Amino acid sequence: MEDVKKTLERLDPVSIKQSVSLLKVLRSELESLQKLTTTSGAQDQKITSLHSQMSSVMETRSQLPKIVQRLTDLKVLHGSAASFSSRLSAVELGVEEATSLLSTLEASIGQAERGVKEGIEEMEKNAQAVQERIAKLGKKL
8 A cells, every 4th residue: 555655646646637537538448349349249140140141152152163064064965955855856747747658558558459359350250251252152153
């Protein structure tokens, strides 16, 4: 305690006023800091939220080259699939035309067979009629 008294006796009034004003400034700064720490709870939540969003963006960012490469590969595959699809459609159309042509040919062949059969029957009748005439002529002679 005596040290404090001796120190106080050595201080002059001007240095005491300066010390008091410095203490007031320090106190106000300390109060400002305390206000910042009490409001920083909401700010901490915002900062945490922003940090998590940034982390997820950074994870996505690191995956972007792979995603772009995969999309490029899929574009090529999609082009091949589209080309295959159009070729398959053309083949299906060709098969439908061939089926229709075969149906028409079957009908034509059936009609031709009937015509040939009728022709053969007619020829047989005519041949028999000719033989009968020849036989009649042979009897007359």
